[in-house]
Amino acid sequence: MTTHQLGRGPVSPADSTEIASTATDHAGRRRPGGGDGWLFLSEALRTFRLTGAVAPSGVELVNALTVPxxxxxxxxxxxxxxxxxxxxxxxxxxxxxxxxxxxxxxxxNPRFAQRLRTDEELARRGADLDLRLSTCRVQDLPGCGPPAAGEGGRDGDRSVAAAAERYDVIVSGLPFTNFDPVEVRRILDLYLRLLVPGGELTYFGYLGTSAARLLTSGPRQSARHRAVVRLLRGFEEEYGLGSRVAWRNVPPARAHLLRSPGTGEPGAGRTGTTAASADSPAGGVAASAR
Structure with a gap:
């Protein structure tokens, strides 16, 4: 498990080779996200339980997930x-x-993480945003540890900072219906702990998966799938602000927007801030997510 500070330091020769092989057109020009479709498909076929899709999310779904x-x-x-x-x-x-x-x-996923490390746009914006990448499961935070040698970080206390870190926004791309209900419950509870009071969470699920699961996986997996869906619906009833269907996504998907309990006063959070209260600018995102 490693943590990598993006946007700090030069790209290595090995990284440059990967950029050239995965993200250029026939004329040698950089293509944003070039080669990602094949990489995503190969990893989906190899580790579908953790990937949960055969193609990256489309623009409509991406916009819904990033509303907060x-x-x-x-x-x-x-x-x-x-x-x-x-x-x-x-x-x-x-x-x-x-x-x-x-x-x-x-x-x-180490291959996805390597793709992110060699992304020129992420590297270019990384320093301004204090952007970092952890190659681990979210359940293992903050145990991903400090940055590896030579990978940056502005101080030697990155792991200590991570232990106390909370977030205004969480965007989750995990394929919950591929997991066991107990695992999903743990992740959702973790998200609530990681969010500041009034912080917002988005995640999505594909439409029609219950019927597809029954047809392709049999009664046992179908029952597990239904249990996860019930758990998610209960979570959404308690914390949900709204949802929006991305019909043009492949396959169509529904993005959900939720808010953690409580409201915060300015000055609380890892960097001295909290998520906005219900009557702040961030509090109006429910309408645009429906």
């Missing part, structure tokens, strides 16, 4: 992205976040 980062208070915010894959949501986040904001990306 665009409808935000006029102050620095801290964002956690879990399950970044090849980085389609990550690249959207670095475009809408501002200098002084923080973005912590958690991606357990």
């Amino acid at each position: 980062a665009t409808s935000r208070p006029e102050r620095p915010i801290s964002v956690l992205e879990v399950g970044a894959g090849t980085g389609v949501v990550t690249r959207r986040l670095v475009r809408v976040l501002r200098a002084g904001d923080r973005l912590h990306v958690v991606e357990p």
